[in-house]
Amino acid sequence: MEITQSQALPKARVIVAHPALAMVGLMIGSFVGMFSETSLNIALATITSALGVTAGAAQWLITGYMLVIGIFMPLSSLLTKWATTKKIVLVALGAFIVGAVIAATSTSFPVLLVGRMIQGIGTGLVLPLMFSVAMQIVAPHKLGTVMGLAALVIMFAPAIAPTLTGLLLAKASWHAIFWVLVPFLVVAFGFVALYLDNVYQQTKTPIDWLSIAESTVGFAAIVLGASMASDSGWLSGKVLGTLAIGLIVLAAYAHRQLHLEMPILNLHVFSSGRFTTGTVLVMLDFGLILSAMYLFPMYLQRVVGLPIAMTGLAMLPGGIVNAVVSGVAGRLYDNYGAKWPARIGFFIAALGVLVLLSSTGSSPLWYLILGHVVLMIGAPLAMSPAQTYGLNSLPGRLSADGSAILNTLQQIIGALATAIATSLLASGMAGQTGSAGVNAGIHAGFVFVLIIAVAGFLMAFRVQAAPAGQQE
Secondary structure, three states: OOOOOHHHHHOOOOOOOHHHHHHHHHHHHHHHHHHHHOOOOHOOOOOOHHOOOHHHHOOOHHHHHHHHHHHHHHHHHHHHHOOHHHHHHHHHHHHHHHHHHHHHHOOOOHHHHHHHHHHHHHHHHHHHHHHHHHHHOHHHHHHHHHHHHHHHHHHHHHHHHHHHHHHHHHHHHOOOOHHHHHHHHHHHHHHHHHHHOOOOOOOOOOOOOOHHHHHHHHHHHHHHHHHHHHHHHOOOHHHHHHHHHHHHHHHHHHHHHHHOOOOOOHHHHHHHHHHHHHHHHHHHHHHHHHHHHHHHHHHHHHHHHHOOOHHHHHHHHHHHHHEEEEEEEHHHEEEEOHHHHHHHHHHHHHHHHHHHHHOOOOOHHHHHHHHHHHHHHHHHHHHHHHHHHHHHOOOOOOHHHHHHHHHHHHHHHHHHHHHHHHHHHHHHHOOOOOHHHHHHHHHHHHHHHHHHHHHHHHHHHHHOOOOOOOOO
């Protein structure tokens, strides 16, 4: 009997009835989670004034959110061994909806912060599962394209959030930032309820509570310490102490996971050189994009003098380009692998940062937009191929562990990169006042972004050429 080409192609690791529709719910939920990560950057001043809190207290709306994400991401793999995939995702989306409604209806800062942290539970569980489920239910020859769409979620959501938030704040109160999330979350809930099947076998792995405690304390301390450094400086006693606690506890956690018969996270995934390389590249790329997304809108508002709505519009071309390139990058991986997209992506990103570094407060707006657009071409071009390259090197039984580890480290490096950019901003402003001080500080931050881009470019030379879809 003659075998057609479609019959000869390798199948997905797990066969589900509607893989594309199953991924829709996960992608919408992850998009909302990543949108929330940067949507408040442009609104913090408004919230600070409306609720009568200090800028440092308002920063906890971002720090607290990332703190909860950092706690729950490492637990996502363990949960798949105890509950069905659908149940985990529905609970996560339900928590996100509850948190969004609490935040949207809040009239005091403590209630707003509680709602914000509950949202972090949803993002912390849905985001790693989006990638690990894709690795299971998508055929290898289509994996690059689907992971490109997943990378679109990671890169486009935080890039477009300041634009949409700026336009929203021009017409409505800050409560609308949270209300607008609810319809999308309800749609995601519906898709998951209807189309997502169970993907992992529930082995009922014994729960090691000491590992959970170590994971919670370790990751929380790293995020907390990095966040405090933006106000207190990296050499302050409480920052160094908190970071030291985090590193020591995480070292103990890693040692325990490597020696447990059934670990919460299987750190042996790092024995794969391809996974390690892909993870480092994704961490650098995410650190680059988050620190740039923190600095650029501040530059437009405080140096160039654009109002909030115009700042959002100025960032729109970069957001659109980001979306287009993210989709194309996945197809490039299917056709050419990760080697050249990763190298070219980081090189282009570095060029974009150089354009921004060469700008001044009197530079024309089109020049600043050009630098942002070039940056938004390079960063997503490298993201999807690097992520697929790393995860595709793991066997199916380790994909959930690999996704949880990769996404957790991604959030940790995002918090660290943002904190470092904030510290450099403060140090650059020292001794100068007004927009000149802000300009100097932001340029110091962009030097750090350039260092990340160059490090990513050099690391990309470790990517090995291999046929798309081939596992190590």
